[in-house]
Amino acid sequence: MRSTRTRLRLTGALVALLLSAGVPAAQAVDDQPTLAELAQRHGRYFGSATDNPELTDEPYKAILGTEFDMITPGNGMKWYATEPQQGVFDFSKGDEIVNLARANHQRVRGHTLVWHSQLPGWLTSRDWTADELRAVLKKHIQTEVRHYKGKVYAWDVVNEAFNEDGTYRETIFYKTLGPGYIADALRWAHQADPKAKLYLNDYNVEGTGPKSDAYYRLVKELQAQGVPIHGFGMQAHLALQYGYPSTLEDNLRRFSRLGLDTALTEVDVRMYVPADDAELATQAQWYRDMTEACLAVRRCVGITLWDYTDRYSWIPAFFDGEGAALPWDEELRPKPAYFAIRDALQ
Template sequence: MKHFRMPFVGLLSATLLFTGVSGVQTASAHEAPLRTLADRADLRIGTAVDMAALADDSTYRRRTAREFNSVTAENVMKWEVVEPTRGTYDWSGADALVRFARDRGQAVRGHTLVWHSQLPGWLTSGVADGTIDAAELRGILRKHISTEVKRYKGKIYQWDVVNEVFEEDGSLRNSIWLQKLGPSYIADAFRWAHAADPKAKLFLNDYNVEGINAKSTAYYDLAKRLRAEGVPVQGFGVQGHLAIQYGFPGNVEGNLARFAALGMQTAFTEVDVRMILPSDPEKSAKQATYFRGLLDACLGTRSCKSFTVWGYTDKYSWVPGVFAGQGAATLLDEEFGAKPAYAAVREGLAAGR
């Protein structure tokens, strides 16, 4: 993660909802769930969903339904999952999530159509050995976007169309897409997605773009240029993967506001706040201020339509598997007990816009 300068962030009380003799925080069954408070604040509150956990863990399934009015597929809409063999599709996981959401009155965010990572082996190997040339690659990309978006037409309210295309210094990432197709692939992806579902809102999406910096400014300049050309770039997604050992990003609301001024929606799409383990009360309190800081920025910006956490329980968080010695990054602990971060999000939603 990028090191950010730390502005003043007022310490949040993160009042415990209930505290037992062990000090473990739990949310009362009688408290309004996050989704009820979010509805009142005119916001989608979402989570990325682990489909294996959804199938096997009844507590996870119940809390996912209770707390959130929006869901994102953590992995099952990514290209390596939906087309593991060329021309052979596996929509089972994505379909299951869409059905789950429909039955529980939840909206669905689509993630993600164009990315440099989690691509199927047949695609990457074909590009590497030259059996897939640039012209064929462009056709493959168009078919992938069109096929997936059309399948879920009318069922996805926001799509992360193009994901993580810039480096930290604002230069374009040297992905296979840039190497083989040039920068025009970005505009093409949005045009193809829009043609497949004209009503879905189409987003750019990246990490380390919470505040105003070289990377977020590169996105701003790109969005401004593409929109002036009539390309349907309609949203800017801020992932929000933070860590308490680094400073809170500066001028988050100002960053959102400049995209709003272009006529775009904004969203926090993958929020979690990790820490160096073990956790302790001081770290947990600081974590709560980070969650609340991002949420307040969203609530303070009319264009910010959704706030999604990347998993809500430490039991299924991706963080420990990627960042050695770090974790405890979500709203609930491994036993589904509420942490101060959960209380902070509740307080923020209750305060509203």
């Protein structure tokens, strides 16, 4: 083990030297196993989200197509994109990413069937009766899941269903249908593709606490009712100023004990910019710690970065003054976080 770590440190130093000499990042790490190949040795996947506008960027696409073995469409499978008018479906954006993934021998996580955000105006601009909304929701879920049947490994069926205090989020679905919409969504998705893994997914649930406790109780209730539920996704949008979720491994373990797969589904670690070396070192340690936590829990099946490069990170547009959240920088050069992940996977 020591010789492997020593070799890896030498590799990291060599890559840094090559980068400083102007050698492209992809070429610098070309002869090393990819993150996906390293993760596969542990029976895990290592993935990235992507989005359609980025796919014209060939250097970006080259790394996306080689370094990862699981792809999540960042926006192309959300409701506003897939059913822009009631009953009129458009899967072109999702199809583009699925086809790219298949060409690169990558699997796909579908994201997301039921979410309170990025809904089309026709859905949010009127009041629905419970019967009407149930029919709309069922048709949307089943049409989309059937379209991708056999092409999507897992679905984030219901996304962000709880508030921070563990109460149900007051979404259009909750207010009109009550909490049973979650069980219905899972049943409908399972009917449409019985082989797809079905997940609940949320942020700020990496550690134990009121929000993750609410999901833990919900999963037990769903299981008692015989509702198909296969996984729990922890987004892991972390920020240096809020501290690392020290109970992450314990939390992964308790959901695994319920018989669920778990996954880190939307990982990034943001900070105030410009970042200094100390912050980048802390970020690298957090990426290492998250990777090691997943490897320590047998049913943690994999990790997905919420895109892999700062060039396409969502963070700067949503968190003023923050960024530098991903393992590759805006020039597609690997950062200390990248080598920390590699080290953990070694």
